[in-house]
Amino acid sequence: MTAIRPETNVAYRLADLSRTYGDGNRKVHALREASFSVRSGEYVAVVGSSGSGKSTLLQLLGGLDRPSSGTIEFFGEALTAMSERQLTNLRQRSIGFIFQQFNLIPTLTALQNVEAALAGAAPSGHDAARRARLLLASVGLEERARHLPGKLSGGEQQRVAIARALANEPRVLLADEPTGNLDSETGRDVISVLRSLAEVHGQTVIVVTHDPRIAAGAPRLMHMDDGRVAESNEVLSDGLGVSMG
Amino acid sequence: MFYVRYLFAELRRRWGRTFLTAAGLGVGVALVVATTAFSAGLKDAQDDVLAPLTGVGTDMTVSRPLTIDEDDSGFTDLSEEEREQLEEENGGGRIAFDELGEPGEKFSNDSLVSGSQLSFSSDVIQEVSAISGVEKVTGSLTLTNMHTSGTVPDISEGPQFGVSHGSEGDRGEARELFGNMDIEQFTVAGIDASQTSLLPVSATQVTDGEFLDDSDARAALLSTSYAEEQDLSVGDTIEIGGKKFTIVGLVKHALGAAASDVYVNLTTLQKISDREGRVNTLSVRASSTDDVASVAEAIPQVFSGAEVSTAEDLAEQVQGSLVDASNLVDRLGFVLKIVGLGAAFLIASFLTLSSVAKRVRELGTLKAIGWSQSRVVRQVTAESVAQGLFGGAVGAALAAAGIAAFNATGITLQATVAAAPQTAGGGPGFGPPGAFGLGRASTVSGATDVVLQAPFDLNVVLVAVALALLGGLIAGGAGGLRAARLRPAQALQTVG
Numbered sequence: 117m118t119a120i121r122p123e124t125n126v127a128y129r130l131a132d133l134s135r136t137y138g139d140g141n142r143k144v145h146a147l148r149e150a151s152f153s154v155r156s157g158e159y160v161a162v163v164g165s166s167g168s169g170k171s172t173l174l175q176l177l178g179g180l181d182r183p184s185s186g187t188i189e190f191f192g193e194a195l196t197a198m199s200e201r202q203l204t205n206l207r208q209r210s211i212g213f214i215f216q217q218f219n220l221i222p223t224l225t226a227l228q229n230v231e232a233a234l235a236g237a238a239p240s241g242h243d244a245a246r247r248a249r250l251l252l253a254s255v256g257l258e259e260r261a262r263h264l265p266g267k268l269s270g271g272e273q274q275r276v277a278i279a280r281a282l283a284n285e286p287r288v289l290l291a292d293e294p295t296g297n298l299d300s301e302t303g304r305d306v307i308s309v310l311r312s313l314a315e316v317h318g319q320t321v322i323v324v325t326h327d328p329r330i331a332a333g334a335p336r337l338m339h340m341d342d343g344r345v346a347e348s349n350e351v352l353s354d355g356l357g358v359s360m361g
Numbered sequence: 362m363f364y365v366r367y368l369f370a371e372l373r374r375r376w377g378r379t380f381l382t383a384a385g386l387g388v389g390v391a392l393v394v395a396t397t398a399f400s401a402g403l404k405d406a407q408d409d410v411l412a413p414l415t416g417v418g419t420d421m422t423v424s425r426p427l428t429i430d431e432d433d434s435g436f437t438d439l440s441e442e443e444r445e446q447l448e449e450e451n452g453g454g455r456i457a458f459d460e461l462g463e464p465g466e467k468f469s470n471d472s473l474v475s476g477s478q479l480s481f482s483s484d485v486i487q488e489v490s491a492i493s494g495v496e497k498v499t500g501s502l503t504l505t506n507m508h509t510s511g512t513v514p515d516i517s518e519g520p521q522f523g524v525s526h527g528s529e530g531d532r533g534e535a536r537e538l539f540g541n542m543d544i545e546q547f548t549v550a551g552i553d554a555s556q557t558s559l560l561p562v563s564a565t566q567v568t569d570g571e572f573l574d575d576s577d578a579r580a581a582l583l584s585t586s587y588a589e590e591q592d593l594s595v596g597d598t599i600e601i602g603g604k605k606f607t608i609v610g611l612v613k614h615a616l617g618a619a620a621s622d623v624y625v626n627l628t629t630l631q632k633i634s635d636r637e638g639r640v641n642t643l644s645v646r647a648s649s650t651d652d653v654a655s656v657a658e659a660i661p662q663v664f665s666g667a668e669v670s671t672a673e674d675l676a677e678q679v680q681g682s683l684v685d686a687s688n689l690v691d692r693l694g695f696v697l698k699i700v701g702l703g704a705a706f707l708i709a710s711f712l713t714l715s716s717v718a719k720r721v722r723e724l725g726t727l728k729a730i731g732w733s734q735s736r737v738v739r740q741v742t743a744e745s746v747a748q749g750l751f752g753g754a755v756g757a758a759l760a761a762a763g764i765a766a767f768n769a770t771g772i773t774l775q776a777t778v779a780a781a782p783q784t785a786g787g788g789p790g791f792g793p794p795g796a797f798g799l800g801r802a803s804t805v806s807g808a809t810d811v812v813l814q815a816p817f818d819l820n821v822v823l824v825a826v827a828l829a830l831l832g833g834l835i836a837g838g839a840g841g842l843r844a845a846r847l848r849p850a851q852a853l854q855t856v857g
Contacts (some may be wrong), residue, residue, distance in 0.1 A: 130471070181848055181849075182851035182852075201733070204733045204734075207730065207731045208731025208732075209731070213729050213730065219722065219726040221367075221726070222374075223367075223371050223374040223375060225369060228366065228370065230365050232363070233730045233731065235364065235732070236732060236736065280730065281730075283730075
């Protein structure tokens, strides 16, 4: 397992990161030579149109995929050089994921879905269940703990997903279109919960979205277009057409 | 434990898939268990029918048959000593009409004759016992009791009848002469009643009264068929060789068994028939089933002219639907089991792989939240194994129900045994007409119904369930590995 240096102040440092799918004439450049850094505890929104490479970037940052070239440092460790086992440990202990479609296990209750993230790390089943209950309470779902995902609303499901992502107190939260399947009011609630919990725990949050309201509230905004990443200090009302840095 | 709760949640909440997989495996397991049970039931039924053919605990019987050459040249296979023995023994069977009285006078005569089987010294028992692979040997003596009565015929120009070789013309005259007299005959076997584990009849076959006591010289057992024919019962008396015997019990022979009408103690029969120290049938038990063939081959080497009949030889006499069904199961049983299990495995594998394919994104999510590849594979495999176990239980229950239903219907199969051809009974001049097979226990011919009972063998169930589990293990392991090897990003993009 790779030891994460807690003193490192930089959560992510990317250098010429590229991801290409296919080969020959069918090559798709999902990400082109991205280079930027994210400080520990920073809240970053990444905006861009569909197919601009936002999800690819997030998957690379989460160790779910391997880059075609370039490097990623995670709190000073070369994430791109890690073995599968090291990446598994990293995802379990240091990174929390929130997906657009929630990705809850349909046969498990809300409580069990949160426990699933603790299964490999918690000292005992009893402690895991207690912690899972506390997490559900923190997202306001204590009363819905024994419900299956199918019996929960979209907003409730996403809050369960947030509780699951926070289960192992990760240093980084990666959210891929977390409000994409929610109405605007529910989306606002979910983002509010996400931001407040991240602030409390001092977690680094990177949110991929094309929702201008989420982008508008982010202290730092990055824009993606055709696989290229640019910093932006200005967000237009529709969230698109930002100036390239 | 979370993993176990997850497993049961998967089985319970995806009940349709669980039910289908378990049903598929269950049908396969049930097919294997039921086919095996049916096979075992047929074998048991066959054993029931075949066991009495040679006698209790007997692997083979040995006799010294008399064979007449096809060209009517007589018993050419007999040694000079054997010829003299035959002549001496059948002096009792010859009816010396000139000694019965004057032609036209009434007469009555009792004799014990041996016919198609030559007697031999009981010393042969020791010789056969010495053969490697022989566990035990006993001897018995089977004769025909002939009671002749009627009017003394005028035989001044006719032949003496007994065991002699005559022409077709002689037999025609014999039929004319015997028309003036009544001949009553039955077979009587002398057995060593002390050898209860190796006898042509056993105490378990007694339907009324009791078995022979080797200390009771005047006790007789009657076959139920002969007792019925003669209207005799336990406590009545019967004359054998002119001596009175008390009927102490009745025995019912099984189909195909070598049966005599009457059984008495061997020493008594030897004495009243002037054949002391002689027997004409040996019952032999081999040390093991593997020794039967070698012992059967060795016996004629120490006992010249011996005819050895093994249980297998006798079993070939049994025909009928029982044998047809058994042959069918022998031919198709294995194929049915393979097809059943193969189909079950295919169904389980297909459903498992299909289920895993639908869960790729779910499994990718588990990897994204920190589950290792091996943990994912173990989870999917455990689910499949649990389904295999469930399928095995369903199969065992189906098989038990099927077997119970099958046994309750009481399906009856028929075993038939044709009358065995006599070795020398049809020989010319061989005693009175109609006396074929004198002195030889006859085979009980006819048909018997056997109710088929398929036994429920727990060991077979365990093997079948183990195979079902193995199927689940392989299908789950392969499916789980296939899904878990995908990169999480790739798995998450899959539409579930």
